[in-house]
Amino acid sequence: MAKRYATGTLAVQDVGLEIGRGDFLALLGPSGCGKSTLLRMIAGLDAPSAGRIDWADPAARRDIGFVFQEPTLMPWSSALRNVALPLELAGVPRHEAAARAREMLARVELAGFEDAYPRQLSGGMRMRVSIARALVTKPRLLLMDEPFAALDEITRFRLNNDLLKLWQAERFTVVFVTHSVFESVFLAERIVVMAPRPGRIVAELHVPAEDRAAEEFRTSPIYAAHCREVSHALSDAMAA
Amino acid sequence: MSDGLIAEHREPGILGISYTMWLRILAPSLIGVIFLGGWEWAVRHYEVPRYILPGPILVAQTLVRNWGSLSVSLGITLQITFMALAVAASLGLALSVLFAQSRIIELSLFPYAVILQVTPIVAIAPLIIIWVDNIQVALLICAWIVAFFPILSNTTVGLNSTDRNLVDLFRLYGASRWQVLWRLRLPTAMPYFLAGLRISGGLSLIGAIVAEFVAGSGGRASGLAYRILEAGYQLQIPLMFAALVLVSATGIAIFLALSLLSHLLLRRWHESAGAGDRR
């Protein structure tokens, strides 16, 4: 698959990727290597200029949640109405949409903030609202484009934990774009490393589930070993 | 959860009004009092004749004495002003929505809206008054021409200022054109529309007054501008000033009322509204 923008930039080239149901896959690479482009093509927001995306279940292509780098909330709507938006757009009756949105807000630990407007929430809370909105339709595929990049480290760690817990409970498929080695190792089972100019896939690494089960994974030696491995793959990719 | 709701920040103050707000009320008031006092003193000290420059006290007395007839004229002018504003708001909004739906319509019509805007109203008012038999309608058209453009151009900008990611999000969930317009573009345009409305409120008053002046010199109007003209002809300068004061006060009142409306509609979510909220 490839994508060339109207400006002539070849954003991604010869990308082949198979994503299985329930995967937690990270797209890792420096900025400008076509991660966002690839994600937007998966979401159907941009069309590939060459190649195609095959869906094992064609219904899944309409069953997507998307989280942008910015929370991307409607400032004129309360947290609840923001989360209910995808349901309301799909024609779910308003009270039912509100009930499901309320439940989803509780899942991201925002019970009690239903009526708050985005400007009244902190950056981390806005991101939670955004995640709740992406999950409220119970999508099979969750696409996230550097969702935590703009947050401070403490908030990012907490949201990493929360996301992982949600995923372990629900087992939706996740494609998570990041430029952080540490984040990708902490979250993903499959780490796909990309390189720029033109954007392409150069390596894929695995972090087995049993490794992640280790006590205090984030500070464990196994975690450090994986991080080193992924860092090497990334610097090889940059040098190539 | 350690990151709590960002607390509404309240400044200290008196009678529920913050010190900054008091300053904003008191400082201009003080300037006003000094100015009026100086004026009154100068008029008395230099014994300026009242048909050249009446003092503020005399103007106020004249205003009170003639309140009966002046308020009737004010009512007539206000009627034109508000009708023109209502038509400008609804037509401006409708047309900008049309522009937002089709680039071709926008490109073909927008230049004419600009022409309408840059043509001085005093120059075309006589024509309109000749062409349109009903004087009320003629005045309304003049005021509308002046008030229309800020609403149209502001709302058009607003409708095109939607967050691109939100547009993508709506697309991802298969939102219809109508849903995108109603739930995304119109709310985005709301603050822009209200800013346009605030400008247009004052402009429609000016438009109405100018048109009345033109019509009034032909003896065919009865609004505030006509009272100013009439008083001028009869050298009743204090009455002229009284009518003038009434026009200014009306303009200020319209601006304040529309600012309040805007504040009430936006205070919960928009950055421009609400003192003491998060900055």
Ligand SMILES: Nc1ncnc2c1ncn2[C@@H]1O[C@H](COP(=O)(O)OP(=O)(O)O)[C@@H](O)[C@H]1O
């Ligand atoms: N809409 C666009 N039009 C033209 N070029 C684009 C567009 N979006 C991205 N690009 C270019 O494509 C390349 C990949 O961009 P992107 O996918 O955003 O990378 P990443 O998300 O990895 O930082 C960059 O060189 C970028 O300038």
Ligand SMILES: [Mg+2]
């Ligand atoms: Mg990107």
